[in-house]
């Protein structure tokens with residue numbers, strides 16, 4: 601049957617369409633002022649001195665790993681409860697992936713598991729703000745820095761969130777965002793890298809622009825160069841976000857707080873409607889965390905996730921599983937990663953079912969989803 605409700609979708613209004621059309625009528629389709637404005641806007645949300653916009657959340661991860669200096673021989677420690685790009689982008693830089701387990705309540709990377717996994721080869725510890733709940737950045741940074749590594753926060757789920765009053769983007773050494781349509785704001789395809797380290801940001805800016813070095817003070821060539829001059833000192837790729845899409849992003853950002861409030865209200869309504877049922881566990885919300893809820897990860901504890909999934913889909917409700925543990929993917933299985941390596945994440949994944957979550961869901965939609973779940977568990 602066709603889905604009545606998807607599990608996530610974008611909110612695009614007439615002001616967004618106008619903003620995109622204005623760029624199409626202008627001179628700069630890419631590398632222009634709308635891009636510069638969007639990078640400024642994202643840096644504003646993240647509380648950072650700058651941002652580097654790119655073509656996707658995957659490109660943001662690749663760019664961030666490159667800018668962090670990840671290369672052959674390095675280890676990157678990450679979570680299995682994420683979209684697999686968090687891991688695979690570090691592999692493109694030549695790193696070896698080490699999966700560490702997650703905390704039982706939030707599903708976020710567990711600082712103690714990371715502490716047990718670090719070595720003198722650890723270059724980056726990469727956590728994901730699962731469902732929009734921020735990672736325990738202070739504890740993870742302490743472990744990472746103690747090993748001489750950087751903390752990367754994959755904040756594909758959590759632009760606009762905060763921890764103890766510090767915005768996501770200012771918690772880790774480097775943070776990445778995704779602006780895919782199901783995420784908290786969209787540019788159709790898009791992403792960004794933010795950091796307080798302006799050298800790292802400069803390297804990110806060069807990497808996403810095919811390795812161009814624009815800063816004349818860094819050129820190897822001696823003396824005054826002609827106006828045509830440029831240098832390429834490191835490898836890069838073309839991950840430039842066009843102005844057409846950047847304008848959509850800036851327009852969407854004006855409604856980020858509205859989106860966040862609606863996502864919190866939907867979360868509250870699900871929490872209330874599904875409270876006190878033995879077979880179910882509603883999402884954890886730690887003290888001090890101000891999540892930007894991207895997902896509503898419900899857990900079913902009686903082993904009937906498959907049946908609940910089928911029941912919801914039969915009712916036209918677009919539920920989803922976030923995520924199949926990354927180390928279970930055939931690519932990793934072929935390379936010796938085994939089931940059982942991260943038991944907490946694996947148990948979480950076995951129980952998890954994401955309910956529909958997007959700002960345009962009505963209260964009646966949410967109630968219909970709650971009713972179907974309650975009907976299934978006999979509550």
Ligand SMILES: *Cc1c(COP(=O)(O)O)cnc(C)c1O
Nearest residue numbers: 656657658683685756778779780
């Ligand atoms: C969506 C997502 C990505 C990748 O973002 P794209 O924009 O789809 O490339 C990376 N990490 C996480 C946790 C995501 O949810």
